[in-house]
Amino acid sequence: MAVVTLVVELKDKPGQLAKVIEPVSKYRGNIISIVHKREKRTPTGSIPVEISIEIDEKSIGKLVENIRSQGVVVKSYNEVRLTSTTSVMLIGHIIHTDLATTIDAVDRTGFAEVVEMHISMPYLEKPSTAMMTISATGEKKLKVALDRLKEVCMKKKITVIEPLELEE
Amino acid sequence: MIRIAIFGFGAVGKGVAKILMDRERMNRLIGNYSVVAVADSKGSIVSSSVNLKEALKIKEKNGRLPDGMNVIEIIEEVDFDVALELTPTNIDTGEPGLTHIKKCLKKGANVITSNKGPLVVAYKELSKLAERSGVKLLFEATVGGAMPVIKLIKRDIAGNRIRSIKGILNGTCNYILSRMEKERLSYRMILAEAKELGIVEANESYDVEGIDSAAKLVILANSLMDMDVSLKDVEIEGITEITPEAFEIALEKGYTIRLISEVSEDVLRVSPRLIPLNNPLCVHGTLNAILIKADLAGEIFVIGRGAGSLETASAVISDLAELYSC
Structure with a gap:
C-alpha cells in the first residue's frame, strides 16, 4: 500500500466530491484526509481540494484516469511517497567491504532507499557498528529491500540485526 | 495413591523433591501420593515410600545416590503411575532421557519432563x-522455566490459532545483553562476569550461540503450532x-538489542533483534519473556x-496438578 495525495479542482456546487470519492472506493482506496482550499479558489470559480488516499500502488494510474473521465480536473498527484521506514543495525567491517555497494543493494531496487546512516568505528581494524534507516514505497517492498541487504551483508560477513517488527 | 518415580536428581530433581516434601501443599493439590523411586546417573533409592529428606541428605553428602537399580531397571521392575524425567539435556541424541521416556510411555506410565x-x-x-x-507426556518445564507457556497456549487460550510466538528464551543471553x-x-x-555468577553453562556456546533458544523454539513450533521441524x-x-x-547507536534511535526466538508460518529463527524500548519484550537481567499472537485472543505477553x-x-x-488435580 502507498499513500498518494491528489489535488483536484471541483466546481462549487453539490455532488462534486462524490465524483472523486466513488472511484476511490471502486479501487479500494482508503481516504485519509480531505482538505478544501477555499482560499485558493481558481479564476473560474473552482475550489482546489487536496485528498490523501491509501491505496495499492498499482491502482493509482487507473484511479486518476477514472476521476478524469468524470469530468473532474486532476491538477496534480504526487509521486508515491516512501511510506514504510525501518531501522536495521549492521556490525562488521562495514567501510572496508565497500560501503557504497552495501547501500546500493537497497537503492538499486528502485522502490527503497537508504535515507540515513550512523556509523561508529571506535577502533581501527575492529568491526564497526552502523544504524541504517531504510524507506520504501510499501511494507512488502521494504521487506524485499531488507532481504537484498541481508544477502549482500552475508557475503561480506556483516551481521544484520533486524527490528522486531518491520514497522512499529 | 499416585506413585511417582523421579529420574534425575540434579538442580531440578532436588527442587521437585523439596516441593514434594511439603505434604500439606501437595495433598491439597493432588491428593495422596508417594515417591517410589529416585535415581541419578550413579545410583538410586527404591522403596514403597522413599524418604526424600534422607535422599537429599545423602545426595548432598556424597554428591550421588547410593548404589542400586539403574533407571532402566526401575522402569522395567518397579510399578509407578508417573515418571518425572529430569535428567540432563542432550539435544543431539536426546539421551538418556529419550530412552527413559519411550520405555515409560510404552509401559503405560505418564511422563513429566524438564528435559x-x-x-x-x-x-x-x-x-x-x-x-x-x-x-500423557507433559513438558511445561522445558521452555521458559517457571513461565506458563505450554499449558497457557494449549489450555488457557485453547481454540485460538497461534499466528506467531516471539520470545526471550535464554536468561544467560538476556543477562549478557x-x-x-x-x-x-x-x-x-x-x-566473564556471567561465568563468575555461575549463570553460564560449562559449554557456553550452547547459550550464547543461540542453540538452547533454538531447541526451545523447536519444542514450541512442534507442540503448539503443529509443525514438524527439527533443530x-x-x-x-x-x-x-x-x-x-x-x-x-540503538538507544539513540529508541531501541535496545535482545536475542529473540521467533516462530510463525514462514519464520523459524533465533537472532539478535532491535527492540523498541517501549516494547514489553525489552526485559532485563536473566528474565525470560514471550509474546504470543493468536487469532482470537490477540496479543498475550508472559514474563518470568x-x-x-x-x-x-x-x-x-x-504438570503434576494437570494430571492429578483433585
Missing part, C-alpha cells in the same frame, strides 16, 4: 507413542558479534524466571 533433548529429537514420535499408550546495554562493556567482559531447520545467529557501540531449581520445579509440579 529438552528428547522433545527436540523426537517430539512427534513421543507424542504419538503417548497417545497410543493412552498416557542487558548488562552490555547498561555498562557499555564488551561481550567478552560481560561473559537444523532453525536459522540461528547468536550474540557473540554484538559490539558495545551497538547499544549506544526462565531457570532455577525451584522455578523449574514449579513447572514440573504444575
